């Protein structure tokens with residue numbers, strides 16, 4: 001076995017007892033050796049017999065370290081944790097899901113990861129492909145003729161290797177593809193019989209360093225020149241800062257470019273922080289859809305520079321409506337490499353005048369060098385955000401109280417609720433905010449928070465999520481994994497006891513049809529009984545505070561919670577907020593869904 005120096009695990013280690021020295025190894029031992037070669041630190045999993053061979057190898061052959069197993073209570077949590085880890089660290093970890101059924105549980109989280117363009121290695125397993133070796137009944141129901149088809153439309157690649165050498169190659173390729181921009185999940189399905197075959201000695205492990213993802217693609221000089229010409233001549237340049245990395249140097253380079261161009265900058269609450277939201281050039285609080293004021297500022301642009309903006313066509317449409325977009329558009333994005341037929345997460349097709357098919361980080365420094373500086377113009381005042389919170393418990397008052405309770409601390413917002421207004425809290429560092437779940441799949445917030453907290457453990461940065469109660473309740477068992485392994489994080493539940501986003505939809509439909517708006521709560525409110533969210537936290541070994549029902553109690557509750565997490569706990573505060581949003585969550589028409 002490769003003897004690499006092992007750093008102490010930052011989370012609770014579940015150390016196996018040593019067994020007798022063995023000379024012969026099994027197929028799954030060889031397969032388990034590869035994630036270590038690939039530097040995958042953790043495998044989040046829920047167990048199952050289809051990979052009992054691999055499970056044994058991770059425990060008894062690798063010693064449950066590098067990678068270390070993280071037991072999860074649901075496959076959706078396992079994948080969400082891996083997604084959150086990638087969001088905060090930029091690095092890939094793995095998830096292991098049992099046969100077809102575990103993969104079915106994992107699907108929504110894999111879809112979120114796909115839409116979020118986060119790298120992930122998903123390992124799966126199937127009953128013996130050789131029918132003669134199947135146990136009666138169970139191995140038959142857990143064998144599917146094309147299991148990868150369940151996730152093929154929202155993974156970058158999948159494979160079912162038939163031998164150990166083929167498994168080596170499959171894992172190398174899966175990691176390479178997952179880590180190549182645009183990044184995303186890959187799936188390798190391991191035949192139970194292959195895992196459980198005795199193979200004698202370990203086939204030589206390939207050199208993973210020779211199979212790494214390629215270095216970022218640099219844009220051609222003539223494209224930089226074309227884009228720089230447009231930007232240098234612009235009177236009202238706008239930068240749409242979208243999907244970018246968490247790197248601090250990338251952050252500084254975007255600020256330098258915006259300042260050299262005196263360009264207004266928009267950011268997007270759907271993805272991680274990309275530009276300081278309290279910078280004078282930042283145009284409008286980051287939001288899911290443009291506010292009317294933000295759309296007006298964008299429409300003043302004569303050149304738009306998209307840095308991998310998630311929905312460029314849709315955003316231009318919000319500003320220009322059905323008129324032709326009379327600004328020149330520069331698109332910097334490798335995203336079209338991943339666009340395929342099944343999922344429409346590629347969004348509308350934007351008009352583009354200069355197309356740099358690379359990641360923003362590769363283009364921004366080159367653009368900076370190539371553009372002419374523009375004199376500082378008196379920029380219009382940035383669009384104002386939410387008004388000061390009133391005297392009732394709301395998402396606004398919760399945000400306000402959190403800001404006060406974390407004054408002077410480094411915080412990573414690992415999630416914000418649907419009713420969040422981007423003005424509630426400034427983002428001043430790439431790790432101040434890591435974006436939402438990507439695919440609009442509710443229930444991801446707790447898992448993403450735990451995964452991000454895992455990546456941030458020991459960094460001094462406090463992971464804090466504000467989750468809707470609906471989101472919290474769907475993904476709540478991710479808390480146990482955090483409590484069990486000692487992964488501190490703070491979850492504040494903006495508990496309006498409703499799937500309130502959908503009450504708004506029912507309200508719109510009722511108005512459109514002249515039916516009673518008063519009925520919008522039916523099939524939406526989570527009351528009678530109210531759910532004791534703090535108790536759900538305590539039941540899993542986390543600290544639970546609340547319900548906080550009075551504004552007067554909020555300050556003390558948050559102070560206690562922040563202190564508790566700084567002391568190493570997982571803490572949930574149930575804050576009973578009034579239903580209501582101070583943000584545009586609906587887009588343009590009642591027919592829009594989320």
Ligand SMILES: Cc1ncc(C[n+]2csc(CCOP(=O)(O)OP(=O)(O)O)c2C)c(N)n1
Nearest residue numbers: 440441442468469470471498499500501594
């Ligand atoms: C898996 C999934 N189921 C249902 C939906 C539809 N949906 C969108 S928002 C929402 C409500 C979420 O409730 P909560 O997290 O409490 O936030 P609130 O709307 O109350 O602010 C629902 C059910 C979805 N997006 N994903």
Ligand SMILES: [Mg+2]
Nearest residue numbers: 469470498500
């Ligand atoms: Mg709710």
